[in-house]
Amino acid sequence: MPALDLKTKxxxxxxxxxxxxxxxxxxxxxxxxRGYAATRLDDVAACAGVSKGTLYLYFENKEELFxxxxxxxxxxxxxxxETYIEQFTGTSxxxxxxFILGWWxxxxxTKLSGITKLMMAESGNFPDVARFYHEEVISRxxxxxIRMLERGIRNGEFRPIDTSHANxxxxxxxxxxxxxxxxxxxxxxxxxxxPDYLNCFLDLITHGLQATPAPSSTSLV
Amino acid sequence: MPALDLKTKxxxxxxxxxxxxxxxxxxxxxxxxRGYAATRLDDVAACAGVSKGTLYLYFENKEELFxxxxxxxxxxxxxxxETYIEQFTGTSxxxxxxFILGWWxxxxxTKLSGITKLMMAESGNFPDVARFYHEEVISRxxxxxIRMLERGIRNGEFRPIDTSHANxxxxxxxxxxxxxxxxxxxxxxxxxxxPDYLNCFLDLITHGLQATPAPSSTSLV
Amino acid sequence: MPALDLKTKxxxxxxxxxxxxxxxxxxxxxxxxRGYAATRLDDVAACAGVSKGTLYLYFENKEELFxxxxxxxxxxxxxxxETYIEQFTGTSxxxxxxFILGWWxxxxxTKLSGITKLMMAESGNFPDVARFYHEEVISRxxxxxIRMLERGIRNGEFRPIDTSHANxxxxxxxxxxxxxxxxxxxxxxxxxxxPDYLNCFLDLITHGLQATPAPSSTSLV
Amino acid sequence: MPALDLKTKxxxxxxxxxxxxxxxxxxxxxxxxRGYAATRLDDVAACAGVSKGTLYLYFENKEELFxxxxxxxxxxxxxxxETYIEQFTGTSxxxxxxFILGWWxxxxxTKLSGITKLMMAESGNFPDVARFYHEEVISRxxxxxIRMLERGIRNGEFRPIDTSHANxxxxxxxxxxxxxxxxxxxxxxxxxxxPDYLNCFLDLITHGLQATPAPSSTSLV
DNA sequence: GATGAATGAGGCTTCATTCAT
DNA sequence: CATGAATGAAGCCTCATTCAT
Numbered sequence: 001m002p003a004l005d006l007k008t009k010x011x012x013x014x015x016x017x018x019x020x021x022x023x024x025x026x027x028x029x030x031x032x033x034r035g036y037a038a039t040r041l042d043d044v045a046a047c048a049g050v051s052k053g054t055l056y057l058y059f060e061n062k063e064e065l066f067x068x069x070x071x072x073x074x075x076x077x078x079x080x081x082e083t084y085i086e087q088f089t090g091t092s093x094x095x096x097x098x099f100i101l102g103w104w105x106x107x108x109x110t111k112l113s114g115i116t117k118l119m120m121a122e123s124g125n126f127p128d129v130a131r132f133y134h135e136e137v138i139s140r141x142x143x144x145x146i147r148m149l150e151r152g153i154r155n156g157e158f159r160p161i162d163t164s165h166a167n168x169x170x171x172x173x174x175x176x177x178x179x180x181x182x183x184x185x186x187x188x189x190x191x192x193x194x195p196d197y198l199n200c201f202l203d204l205i206t207h208g209l210q211a212t213p214a215p216s217s218t219s220l221v
Numbered sequence: 222m223p224a225l226d227l228k229t230k231x232x233x234x235x236x237x238x239x240x241x242x243x244x245x246x247x248x249x250x251x252x253x254x255r256g257y258a259a260t261r262l263d264d265v266a267a268c269a270g271v272s273k274g275t276l277y278l279y280f281e282n283k284e285e286l287f288x289x290x291x292x293x294x295x296x297x298x299x300x301x302x303e304t305y306i307e308q309f310t311g312t313s314x315x316x317x318x319x320f321i322l323g324w325w326x327x328x329x330x331t332k333l334s335g336i337t338k339l340m341m342a343e344s345g346n347f348p349d350v351a352r353f354y355h356e357e358v359i360s361r362x363x364x365x366x367i368r369m370l371e372r373g374i375r376n377g378e379f380r381p382i383d384t385s386h387a388n389x390x391x392x393x394x395x396x397x398x399x400x401x402x403x404x405x406x407x408x409x410x411x412x413x414x415x416p417d418y419l420n421c422f423l424d425l426i427t428h429g430l431q432a433t434p435a436p437s438s439t440s441l442v
Numbered sequence: 443m444p445a446l447d448l449k450t451k452x453x454x455x456x457x458x459x460x461x462x463x464x465x466x467x468x469x470x471x472x473x474x475x476r477g478y479a480a481t482r483l484d485d486v487a488a489c490a491g492v493s494k495g496t497l498y499l500y501f502e503n504k505e506e507l508f509x510x511x512x513x514x515x516x517x518x519x520x521x522x523x524e525t526y527i528e529q530f531t532g533t534s535x536x537x538x539x540x541f542i543l544g545w546w547x548x549x550x551x552t553k554l555s556g557i558t559k560l561m562m563a564e565s566g567n568f569p570d571v572a573r574f575y576h577e578e579v580i581s582r583x584x585x586x587x588i589r590m591l592e593r594g595i596r597n598g599e600f601r602p603i604d605t606s607h608a609n610x611x612x613x614x615x616x617x618x619x620x621x622x623x624x625x626x627x628x629x630x631x632x633x634x635x636x637p638d639y640l641n642c643f644l645d646l647i648t649h650g651l652q653a654t655p656a657p658s659s660t661s662l663v
Numbered sequence: 664m665p666a667l668d669l670k671t672k673x674x675x676x677x678x679x680x681x682x683x684x685x686x687x688x689x690x691x692x693x694x695x696x697r698g699y700a701a702t703r704l705d706d707v708a709a710c711a712g713v714s715k716g717t718l719y720l721y722f723e724n725k726e727e728l729f730x731x732x733x734x735x736x737x738x739x740x741x742x743x744x745e746t747y748i749e750q751f752t753g754t755s756x757x758x759x760x761x762f763i764l765g766w767w768x769x770x771x772x773t774k775l776s777g778i779t780k781l782m783m784a785e786s787g788n789f790p791d792v793a794r795f796y797h798e799e800v801i802s803r804x805x806x807x808x809i810r811m812l813e814r815g816i817r818n819g820e821f822r823p824i825d826t827s828h829a830n831x832x833x834x835x836x837x838x839x840x841x842x843x844x845x846x847x848x849x850x851x852x853x854x855x856x857x858p859d860y861l862n863c864f865l866d867l868i869t870h871g872l873q874a875t876p877a878p879s880s881t882s883l884v
Numbered sequence: 885g886a887t888g889a890a891t892g893a894g895g896c897t898t899c900a901t902t903c904a905t
Numbered sequence: 906c907a908t909g910a911a912t913g914a915a916g917c918c919t920c921a922t923t924c925a926t
Contacts (some may be wrong), residue, residue, distance in 0.1 A: 038346055120400050121342030125259055127408040135411045163896045165421035169394050176393035179341050186347040191353045200386035208429030272912050466817045480788055493908045563784030567701055569850040576852045607863035614839035615832050625786040629793045642828035650871030714891050
């Protein structure tokens with residue numbers, strides 16, 4: 001067998017390579033479902049069809065497992081968003097709207113929203129994880145949004161505002177929506193329609209940012 | 222009997238009336254600091270200077286202790302807010318601003334913000350507590366805000382918007398600010414200036430709600 | 443007020459005398475309902491409308507309380523039975539039947555059966571209580587039954603049998619009935635009709651003891 | 664590697680297949696010795712030479728542990744008895760006698776009698792366990808004895824009696840003997856000779872059941 | 885590499901008993 | 906006499922982590 005034929009690895013060996021991904025998928029599911037502290041490694045292993053000990057072959061401990069989940073699933077989405085924004089050529093209002101809706105589509109609507117929720121919920125008890133997440137995810141996403149706002153201000157679309165705080169104002173409803181979905185809504189309490197909510201929010205924020213006020217194009221009642 | 226005996230320390234002190242409040246104070250501190258699941262009742266007892274068993278003289282179990290904390294500390298603030306809103310005679314814009322700032326002052330700035338954070342963080346794992354909190358706190362506070370928005374719409378100050386979603390949009394930044402304070406900020410990561418943030422938010426939201434657009438009175442950069 | 447008028451004690455003082463009896467009544471109820479170990483002194487106190495501490499004014503500890511219950515409620519019934527048997531003038535078969543049925547009426551059907559059950563159930567874990575109960579109750583009741591059997595043998599009604607073991611054979615069904623009532627029957631499992639059961643038993647035992655066999659007077663099917 | 668290393672004691676020993684049985688044996692010992700409620704799982708573990716947590720690898724909780732003890736040790740004996748009775752060809756009097764004596768030999772004389780005692784003693788406080796035991800053990804053993812009585816009545820050996828109550832009358836002395844052994848006798852109070860007692864009982868019951876009365880063959884005094 | 889048995893610290897809750905008032 | 910707040914040991918159960926095989 002020629003050494004070059006890397007694609008015909010025997011089955012068990014390909015499986016070997018797949019292991020970490022299977023484990024991370026299982027871990028994601030459970031972290032999202034139950035949170036960090038309440039997720040038992042037994043369950044992660046069981047869910048991945050592996051023994052508990054095997055988990056420790058691939059990840060030093062619970063914390064490292066979680067970090068790996070974040071790296072595997074969130075960081076890639078961020079990179080994609082960075083590219084998108086850099087290349088966008090329309091108005092900043094459109095860009096912002098697309099960004100928010102895309103964010104919801106790629107993260108909010110998927111399991112990944114659970115990670116955002118989890119970090120807001122538990123970073124206080126796990127400072128190391130918090131630091132890691134802030135560096136890898138939050139600061140990068142902040143930069144992204146601030147860049148969009150500055151673009152809008154620079155070309156006169158948006159009023160000149162304090163971008164670093166506006167960033168958080170803009171981000172807040174999406175975060176709250178994610179948290180709601182994984183807290184009260186998951187107990188059957190007060191479900192929220194994400195599209196309606198986001199439209200309402202985008203309408204308000206668009207009006208709020210507008211340099212030259214214009215009537216909203218659609219009735220939102 | 223010699224006067225010296227007076228120094229004998231009793232094995233415990235009778236504090237019948239004060240005890241529940243002391244315990245609730247200790248419980249509040251720890252729930253806020255560590256969350257619901259991670260708070261150990263031993264620690265609550267120790268923090269209140271009593272033994273583990275004493276806690277159970279006053280509260281049936283962890284859940285009831287928590288509920289009592291909420292009743293003692295949050296429900297009263299809500300009642301106050303309801304009265305305030307009912308009696309307010311100024312513009313709705315002013316009312317909304319006062320409400321938000323008062324909310325921050327009474328809750329956001331105090332330990333109580335930790336309860337809001339805790340509930341968003343853990344209600345998914347404790348549905349009974351979630352139901353209780355939603356009934357006692359959330360639904361009442363929702364009603365409050367919706368009433369304010371309707372007041373503004375009715376008298377022509379605000380655009381006609383979907384109040385039930387707008388409610389959440391308005392609430393979101395305050396909630397996120399509370400959560401941030403008890404998550405990343407508590408690890409020394411990216412502190413946020415609440416006044417600046419809230420001003421930025423109020424400026425945006427005021428603009429966003431306005432029926433007849435007016436230029437913002439102050440530059441916020 | 444003349445010192446002789448003992449019957450007109452002020453109310454609170456008569457109540458003082460009643461206390462121990464009220465406590466013993468409450469204790470009886472709970473010991474019977476839940477057994478010795480599972481009875482909480484809190485509940486006894488509450489059931490008697492008294493504080494926990496008061497219990498300790500009258501009884502040194504749980505064990506002494508229990509002993510007092512036995513003395514108050516069982517020992518007197520025994521004395522009554524002893525008298526009855528001494529004075530009975532009919533046949534021994536009648537005597538035995540009356541004794542068994544009377545035993546069921548005075549003890550089996552009442553709460554007191556619970557004490558018998560309790561002792562069989564828990565004496566292994568409380569040897570001191572067991573010793574006390576054996577001395578005060580069991581050995582005396584054994585003597586009673588043996589005397590009845592010997593009377594029957596002496597006058598030719600009963601076959602000559604080993605009275606000390608027959609004693610236990612005779613006693614066994616009544617004890618089992620008492621235990622059943624307080625164990626499986628109390629969970630709704632297989633209720634037993636005491637009259638039918640006792641009749642069946644008396645029929646069998648009468649036949650079994652008879653010196654000159656005679657057909658049973660009633661069909662028991 | 665030097666041979667000396669062989670002496671290193673492992674922190675634990677792998678005993679996958681043996682463990683459950685060792686645990687059940689330890690549990691049986693302690694349940695019998697102390698009863699259900701008074702048996703601490705720590706002690707069971709210690710008695711089996713494992714840590715507390717290990718118990719929970721094999722049994723979900725105390726109740727399941729107990730059920731497993733019953734299944735392992737009692738249910739098998741019952742099956743054996745069922746077969747024996749089905750195949751027996753002698754007289755019903757002999758069958759009954761053999762059954763009773765065999766019951767004593769297989770259960771009464773062994774630790775297993777402690778389970779019977781325990782259930783009579785504690786089923787009132789543990790209804791779920793009671794239900795389980797009644798289904799798995801009591802109802803089956805009742806059926807067995809009733810079948811024997813009906814056999815004797817059918818072929819004219821026994822008088823026609825109420826079999827369902829006679830069943831309990833017959834069973835009572837054996838149960839009482841078992842209970843006695845684990846209650847008063849275990850405190851050194853009034854030991855009972857099982858053989859003498861059972862003979863006395865069988866003599867009485869045989870006479871009591873007989874269709875055509877016959878003189879007892881032996882003097883039992 | 886993979887397994888999964890074993891550990892043991894730690895969390896919630898109960899209850900007989902004590903003792904200052 | 907009465908009270909009832911307080912104690913603290915003890916019991917059940919969980920779970921991250923280790924390690925012989």
